[in-house]
């Protein structure tokens with residue numbers, strides 16, 4: 144029989160997975176995982192106490208998850224892994240709107256709303272905003288039938304799923320473009336907010352001296368047949384956390400400049416009251 148030692152263990156474990164895994168992609172993933180994980184443990188000379196703390200941390204991360212709370216996505220976001228995966232999977236090479244993180248607060252099944260609807264279901268004292276633009280392909284042709292799934296935090300810094308004071312689907316909705324590719328919606332200016340700090344990720348940020356804040360932003364997932372799904376944000380220009388986003392998701396091309404607007408005709412058309420903040424922001428999708 145052979146001895147398992149510090150010197151040969153990585154190679155043996157690696158071979159055990161690589162030689163027996165039939166799926167080629169899984170074989171590649173497991174082989175690389177074993178190599179990197181073993182190298183990491185050796186690099187930091189992991190103590191038993193630290194190993195057990197890591198087990199407890201991952202256990203607590205799982206226990207913090209339910210249908211409304213996704214602590215593992217938050218962990219991935221705050222370690223910069225989500226942005227790395229995004230960059231690998233959605234190379235934009237200068238064309239189309241840039242991607243950024245999905246974040247842990249996406250909820251599928253938001254209501255389909257008529258274009259121009261107000262997604263504020265409960266007024267939390269925020270500043271009225273009207274957001275409009277168009278969805279185009281890389282040749283600037285409008286895209287018919289693009290679905291914009293929108294969600295955001297309130298001015299108080301909470302998503303509906305975090306705030307028992309607001310109804311379900313507050314500050315969420317889906318809008319579908321017509322042949323002109325245009326979209327518009329009324330909402331309130333999104334507040335900056337801390338990612339949840341009451342779980343293990345919050346403890347990690349605190350232990351590492353990092354703040355938990357994200358600059359104010361609107362979330363969008365935009366889908367259209369024949370185009371790469373776009374997961375992105377519009378960040379609010381001037382937000383004090385634009386330079387230090389806790390999840391490393393900011394990009395200058397995704398910063399939107401709201402302008403004070405007193406356009407009575409526009410206000411009347413969409414049932415708004417002047418003055419409000421107006422944001423023009425176009426999205427470019429890439430063909431698949």
Ligand SMILES: [Fe+2]
Pocket residue numbers: 246248296357360362
């Ligand atoms: Fe967010």
